[in-house]
Amino acid sequence: MPGERPREHWGTLTEFRAALNSAETEEHVAAAFLGPSNASVVADAVSLGVLDREAGTLRVTFVGDIPAEHRDRFYVVSADGPGPMAETARTERPIVVEDAAQGADRHQSVFQSFGDLLGAYVFHPLHDSAGALIGVITLAWFAPRSFAPAELETTAHACAIAGPALARVRAADRERHISEELQAHLLDLDRSSLAAVVAAVYRPAAEAMRVGGDWYLVAPCRDPDSVAVCVGDVVGMGLAAATVMTRLRSAIAAASATLSCPAEVLSFVERYARTMRGMRCSTVAYAVLDGAAGSVRYVGAGHPYPLVVEPDGRTRYLEGGRRPALAATAEPAAQEPAVADLPPGSLLILYTDGLIERRGESLDTGMARLAAAAAKCAGLSAGEVCDELLERLTPPGGYTDDVAILAVRPVGVAPGSFVAVLPADVFAMAGLRERLRPWLEQACPDPNARHDALLTVGEALSNAIEHGSQAAPDGTVSVELFANPTGVRATVNDGGRWSGDSSASRRDTARGRGLTLIHALSTHAQTARTAHGTRVTVHHEWAGGEPGR
Amino acid sequence: MTTCALRVDDTAEPAAATLLGELDRTNVAEFVAAVEAVPGTRPFVLDLSELRFVDSAGFAAAIRLIEERVVVLVLHPVSLLRRAATVMGLPLYDRVEDARAALSRPPSPMPPHAG
Numbered sequence: 100m101p102g103e104r105p106r107e108h109w110g111t112l113t114e115f116r117a118a119l120n121s122a123e124t125e126e127h128v129a130a131a132f133l134g135p136s137n138a139s140v141v142a143d144a145v146s147l148g149v150l151d152r153e154a155g156t157l158r159v160t161f162v163g164d165i166p167a168e169h170r171d172r173f174y175v176v177s178a179d180g181p182g183p184m185a186e187t188a189r190t191e192r193p194i195v196v197e198d199a200a201q202g203a204d205r206h207q208s209v210f211q212s213f214g215d216l217l218g219a220y221v222f223h224p225l226h227d228s229a230g231a232l233i234g235v236i237t238l239a240w241f242a243p244r245s246f247a248p249a250e251l252e253t254t255a256h257a258c259a260i261a262g263p264a265l266a267r268v269r270a271a272d273r274e275r276h277i278s279e280e281l282q283a284h285l286l287d288l289d290r291s292s293l294a295a296v297v298a299a300v301y302r303p304a305a306e307a308m309r310v311g312g313d314w315y316l317v318a319p320c321r322d323p324d325s326v327a328v329c330v331g332d333v334v335g336m337g338l339a340a341a342t343v344m345t346r347l348r349s350a351i352a353a354a355s356a357t358l359s360c361p362a363e364v365l366s367f368v369e370r371y372a373r374t375m376r377g378m379r380c381s382t383v384a385y386a387v388l389d390g391a392a393g394s395v396r397y398v399g400a401g402h403p404y405p406l407v408v409e410p411d412g413r414t415r416y417l418e419g420g421r422r423p424a425l426a427a428t429a430e431p432a433a434q435e436p437a438v439a440d441l442p443p444g445s446l447l448i449l450y451t452d453g454l455i456e457r458r459g460e461s462l463d464t465g466m467a468r469l470a471a472a473a474a475k476c477a478g479l480s481a482g483e484v485c486d487e488l489l490e491r492l493t494p495p496g497g498y499t500d501d502v503a504i505l506a507v508r509p510v511g512v513a514p515g516s517f518v519a520v521l522p523a524d525v526f527a528m529a530g531l532r533e534r535l536r537p538w539l540e541q542a543c544p545d546p547n548a549r550h551d552a553l554l555t556v557g558e559a560l561s562n563a564i565e566h567g568s569q570a571a572p573d574g575t576v577s578v579e580l581f582a583n584p585t586g587v588r589a590t591v592n593d594g595g596r597w598s599g600d601s602s603a604s605r606r607d608t609a610r611g612r613g614l615t616l617i618h619a620l621s622t623h624a625q626t627a628r629t630a631h632g633t634r635v636t637v638h639h640e641w642a643g644g645e646p647g648r
Numbered sequence: 649m650t651t652c653a654l655r656v657d658d659t660a661e662p663a664a665a666t667l668l669g670e671l672d673r674t675n676v677a678e679f680v681a682a683v684e685a686v687p688g689t690r691p692f693v694l695d696l697s698e699l700r701f702v703d704s705a706g707f708a709a710a711i712r713l714i715e716e717r718v719v720v721l722v723l724h725p726v727s728l729l730r731r732a733a734t735v736m737g738l739p740l741y742d743r744v745e746d747a748r749a750a751l752s753r754p755p756s757p758m759p760p761h762a763g
Contacts, residue, residue: 528650529649532701547728547731550732557672561704561705612707613703620735
């Protein structure tokens with residue numbers, strides 16, 4: 100038990116106020132009651148219950164020295180419950196408990212849960228500036244103690260200041276949540292095609308609302324070996340641009356499902372763009388990847404050239420198939436699509452101008468910078484390439500325009516690379532192992548390392564299938580392997596969001612065992628969670644020492 | 649389709665069964681049923697040395713079979729599965745003869761490579 104601590108009131112309520120003013124989270128609001136770390140502590144621990152009227156619950160945030168087990172047990176409490184926090188929410192009156200052991204019988208179940216830990220409590224309602232109840236703050240002390248009337252008065256005063264601060268934090272949270280949800284829905288990534296691994300990122304301009312006019316699209320084609328990929332830029336920013344973007348995107352998806360020629364697709368949407376306010380002068384790069392032929396047919400309407408990165412790091416811009424921006428000229432553009440090779444292991448990168456343009460610089464400079472950065476990404480998975488390019492090409496001070504990047508890698512096998520997209524079905528695993536074995540055999544001289552790589556890739560895929568694709572029964576998982584003289588590097592991607600991570604990863608669960616194998620048998624393994632799913636990268640080295648040790 | 653098969657040698661007690669093929673989450677239930685259907689005394693010897701592949705679900709099933717004293721496991725030291733099996737903490741005998749000898753020696757046998 101901690102000993103006596105010096106206590107003061109928020110004697111400097113000025114400091115308390117300042118802490119609340121800069122609060123950005125509910126935790127910050129609760130922490131303000133602990134006071135500055137170097138000042139005398141007012142409460143030993145604080146919990147903040149935020150009222151969720153729809154759910155009929157209080158969602159509790161703890162600050163101070165409260166063990167995780169207690170936090171987990173009381174992270175949400177029913178607003179109808181018997182506990183003192185719920186009672187405070189119902190009566191909207193404070194409850195003062197000078198000695199928990201002597202507290203009311205109806206509250207004993209809660210006090211006993213914190214038995215050895217806490218001795219005295221003040222539960223106080225929090226109201227927003229309109230006087231509506233929004234939460235309950237619990238101030239707790241390790242040992243029983245008495246409260247002077249002046250002290251309780253100060254507490255009431257502090258709560259009157261904290262209520263509106265909490266209301267402000269919650270409103271900002273809601274706004275952020277809405278715009279992130281909106282963007283995630285507007286820019287969904289269709290990963291259903293088995294013809295290519297696809298990955299995308301969208302980065303709004305600094306300081307902008309998280310929606311804008313740049314977009315990417317992956318659309319299934321009638322031919323299952325083909326997939327349409329597309330990036331575009333609608334004039335303007337904000338909700339208006341986002342609305343136009345959504346319409347244009349849908350029109351292109353519809354055209355992709357029916358028309359097989361890229362030039363016809365753009366002519367189709369061009370006719371539409373002439374009739375739609377705000378669509379004029381939109382730019383689009385559109386390509387149909389033909390997995391069986393190892394090629395891509397493409398057109399560009401006033402848009403920066405797509406970039407191909409070959410497995411050896413050579414890059415080339417696809418400069419054919421040019422036409423003006425949509426509906427930018429009086430006469431409809433008639434243009435044949437251009438064709439380019441896309442050998443196994445290579446990567447097609449579509450992007451918007453925000454990635455390459457910088458004020459006071461020629462476009463050629465920006466394109467050269469992109470090509471140089473992309474050349475270094477030849478051996479990375481499509482998802483990593485998006486992240487790397489976004490990172491490497493960030494101008495000093497951040498992007499001033501929004502940026503969309505779409506990276507596409509066709510499925511296929513070459514000596515240096517193995518790329519596959521599988522249906523999210525555990526029964527697809529046996530077939531994948533059969534295809535992967537001969538590739539590993541030519542890539543890796545050590546049979547033990549080959550076996551371990553086969554196993555860890557299989558475990559990562561199984562996890563992706565079972566845990567990452569629950570929300571999408573018709574979903575896919577992908578794997579991209581690259582070989583170099585001393586190792587193989589594999590990246591497995593799924594389209595889902597793993598939930599309940601902490602408990603699902605325990606060693607004795609099926610997934611926990613898989614993770615144990617992945618980490619113990621590989622030289623290096625890491626997991627990244629993105630807006631479009633989970634990415635597990637496994638690295639097996641076999642030169643210069645035993646792998647995995 | 650992942651398949652495995654059991655080859656049972658019951659000319660001696662306890663029986664020794666050799667598992668062939670591959671074992672993963674898709675055929676693990678059939679594997680367990682086949683092992684439990686082997687007649688004779690428990691535990692008997694299950695030899696994984698000729699298996700080509702076992703995933704984490706297969707290892708989990710093997711661990712349950714050991715814990716329930718249905719089998720003791722043999723995995724030859726040169727097997728490619730050996731590192732993974734060791735990581736999974738499977739108690740292993742190197743050879744069928746070692747396992748049989750240990751099982752015939754009262755009291756309860758402790759495999760040499762536990763943990």
